[in-house]
Amino acid sequence: MGTSLGFHIVFAVLGVGMPLLMSAAEGLALWRHDEAWMVLARRWSKAFGILFAVGAVSGTVLSFELGLLWPRFMAFSGGIFGLPFSAEGFAFFLEAIFLGLYLYGWNRLSPIKHWLTSIPIAVSGAASSVFVVMTNAWMNTPAGFRLGPDGQLAQVDPLGAALNPSTATEDPHMLVSAYVVTGFVVAAVYAAGLLRGRNDIFHRRGLAAGMVMAAVAIVLAGITGDSSARFIYEAQPAKFAAMEGIYRTQRGAPITLGGIPSDAQHRVLYGIEIPKALSFLATFDPNAEVRGLDTYPPGDRPNPVLVHLSFDGMVGLGLFIGFLAAVFWLIAIRRRSLPTGRWLLLGLVAAGPASVLAMESGWFVTEFGRQPWIVYGIMRTSEAATTAPALGPAFALFLVIYAGLAIATARLLLMLAARNRKAAY
Amino acid sequence: MSTAEVIAGILWLALTAYAVLAGADFGGGVWDLFATGPRAAEQRSAVAEAMGPVWEANHVWLIFMITGLLTAFPVTFGVLALALYIPFTIALVGIVLRGASFAFRAHGADAVGPASPWGVIFGVASVVTPFFLGTAAAAVASGAIRAPGGHLASGFFDGWTTPLAVVIGLFALSICAYLAATYLMVENEDRPALLTDFRRRAMAAALVSGFLALLAVAISFADGSRLLQSLTGRGLPLFVLALLNGPLALWAVWRSRPRIARVAVIGQVVLVLWAWAVGQWPYLIPPDLTISATAAPAATLTGMLVVTTVGGLLLLPSLWLLFRVFKARNPQARA
Numbered sequence: 037m038g039t040s041l042g043f044h045i046v047f048a049v050l051g052v053g054m055p056l057l058m059s060a061a062e063g064l065a066l067w068r069h070d071e072a073w074m075v076l077a078r079r080w081s082k083a084f085g086i087l088f089a090v091g092a093v094s095g096t097v098l099s100f101e102l103g104l105l106w107p108r109f110m111a112f113s114g115g116i117f118g119l120p121f122s123a124e125g126f127a128f129f130l131e132a133i134f135l136g137l138y139l140y141g142w143n144r145l146s147p148i149k150h151w152l153t154s155i156p157i158a159v160s161g162a163a164s165s166v167f168v169v170m171t172n173a174w175m176n177t178p179a180g181f182r183l184g185p186d187g188q189l190a191q192v193d194p195l196g197a198a199l200n201p202s203t204a205t206e207d208p209h210m211l212v213s214a215y216v217v218t219g220f221v222v223a224a225v226y227a228a229g230l231l232r233g234r235n236d237i238f239h240r241r242g243l244a245a246g247m248v249m250a251a252v253a254i255v256l257a258g259i260t261g262d263s264s265a266r267f268i269y270e271a272q273p274a275k276f277a278a279m280e281g282i283y284r285t286q287r288g289a290p291i292t293l294g295g296i297p298s299d300a301q302h303r304v305l306y307g308i309e310i311p312k313a314l315s316f317l318a319t320f321d322p323n324a325e326v327r328g329l330d331t332y333p334p335g336d337r338p339n340p341v342l343v344h345l346s347f348d349g350m351v352g353l354g355l356f357i358g359f360l361a362a363v364f365w366l367i368a369i370r371r372r373s374l375p376t377g378r379w380l381l382l383g384l385v386a387a388g389p390a391s392v393l394a395m396e397s398g399w400f401v402t403e404f405g406r407q408p409w410i411v412y413g414i415m416r417t418s419e420a421a422t423t424a425p426a427l428g429p430a431f432a433l434f435l436v437i438y439a440g441l442a443i444a445t446a447r448l449l450l451m452l453a454a455r456n457r458k459a460a461y
Numbered sequence: 462m463s464t465a466e467v468i469a470g471i472l473w474l475a476l477t478a479y480a481v482l483a484g485a486d487f488g489g490g491v492w493d494l495f496a497t498g499p500r501a502a503e504q505r506s507a508v509a510e511a512m513g514p515v516w517e518a519n520h521v522w523l524i525f526m527i528t529g530l531l532t533a534f535p536v537t538f539g540v541l542a543l544a545l546y547i548p549f550t551i552a553l554v555g556i557v558l559r560g561a562s563f564a565f566r567a568h569g570a571d572a573v574g575p576a577s578p579w580g581v582i583f584g585v586a587s588v589v590t591p592f593f594l595g596t597a598a599a600a601v602a603s604g605a606i607r608a609p610g611g612h613l614a615s616g617f618f619d620g621w622t623t624p625l626a627v628v629i630g631l632f633a634l635s636i637c638a639y640l641a642a643t644y645l646m647v648e649n650e651d652r653p654a655l656l657t658d659f660r661r662r663a664m665a666a667a668l669v670s671g672f673l674a675l676l677a678v679a680i681s682f683a684d685g686s687r688l689l690q691s692l693t694g695r696g697l698p699l700f701v702l703a704l705l706n707g708p709l710a711l712w713a714v715w716r717s718r719p720r721i722a723r724v725a726v727i728g729q730v731v732l733v734l735w736a737w738a739v740g741q742w743p744y745l746i747p748p749d750l751t752i753s754a755t756a757a758p759a760a761t762l763t764g765m766l767v768v769t770t771v772g773g774l775l776l777l778p779s780l781w782l783l784f785r786v787f788k789a790r791n792p793q794a795r796a
Contacts (some may be wrong), residue, residue, distance in 0.1 A: 398654025
């Protein structure tokens, strides 16, 4: 399940971000009568056609696995948080319909109408993300129902479940992260081309378009991430403690950068401590109290090593790519031309995978940070797991298929790019 | 009718849409795999041309069904996923490979060339998927999945490994091929040679699927399967209509009337599915799980009805636009 999710999400975020880039490029082409933007939009749409298909089919596996791997979880929660799931189904439907029109409609629709079909793709792509993350937010802060005395569901309020407390912070953070990843991945592709001496208008514009999206989105990711972390301090103190490696409940808690939390010594080893910073960031009061992991019974604690390192990984990578974006645009504005320095381009090539890694780390934080609960405080992951036999072989099978598809997709995209270059000269 | 029944009806409509639309896409893959004769390449490109713009939207009916079932009937969803874990996993592998290989070929055609192994994978996956979905349907219809109180009591091989299930799986496969062949007849009305090719294929598929359908009825009769009770009980009128409609479809194909044939074959699929649905009403999974007993709380159902209405108002015009642009009769506008 985690593997499917980790695989699917890379395609899913590109499904959110790419349509916006395509729509912008085609819009610019029409507005300025500029053929080069149109060429970019067409190239992106070909690549996106492949990415979307792989994302769509891997998403089907995911929705089915929910029922297969977590039957009791779904039987319990399906009725509560199913609403955003259904809405996501419709959003995805619209995205697929308009993508069909967009990909195959170049010669059948007038240029303006064709451009118009890109807008529902971008909107419903974003809506899918918003709806589906609502269900994850609900797992973090379950709301919109009551439990009867016998543990049965009572007074279900699906709207309350969809708009649970985490939705306000988790949803925006994931949405902008999708744009972060798309922007940096696109920029990385063109930075790599520029490094190989392919300094043409398509590479320069592709890089610029990716970096505009990346720069705007990374700032928003920082802001939404900060509010998300502060919300977790309030709502999920165990996750917060694990993120920061806080064992003892304390006032004036420090931030520990890096290091390995040690259950035996009740502190983070080999990390760099910044005194009182955590209390301050969480509440703006340097002496505020932060609840420690030790206050939870051992069976109720998430794994602090995994969560702390994932969290620091996400923040560290986020800062790294944010710094690169800042340098890029500072140079660009000062020189009034795109920077093509070797080191900066190398950095941007690295920023593509780094942004993916940052996003995956973020999911590690939220998922492993919630353990041992699948629905925080309500249902344990162990209670929800399946009794289906032979999951091992099925798991291995999907792993092989995903690996094969990832390689095939990458190879095909490279071949498409090579053909584009031939056509351009 | 209760809200739960309305939603069950909507989900069954979605299943029907999936069968009629995506079923034909699988059938297209079958004809891709068995493209023969001097026009094999043209046959393949006719399939790709017909599927290209619409197959992803057609696929979403399945996702819509999964999320809808999960929301409105979580217990049924859980039991189905577990009991049919093996055929569903195989079908999913097929769905993944079919979709990916089609996209690889369609959007990377000039890069990978026509003779890539993805073509074969596309064809084989298109054969495997409807077969296993058919066996899964047979398991439900024959009442082999037992889940008293919502807890699965039957085994992981029950229902979908019987001779009846194999026949129904093959029937599902052949009817997909039948659908595709008649759609391709309509879309190639202006290309006489291709029209002849697909007419011949439609005839073959019609005869095979008709034979398998009668065989399935015979087997159900022999072992007293629940399926027969459904079809001769409440589902009888629709079942009789299906028996009458079958020869009509065959006649239209024989006389090379593509448009009548298309309507008749769609009618056949609709009649079979609804004869089954009406026959086993009010059960979702006979003999243990009914619509009302496995429905989600009332507030969820109402919410889902609202989402479906709003979503439907956006969805239906969009679908209409998609099919109007790509499926309206304007052969000269072929890209």
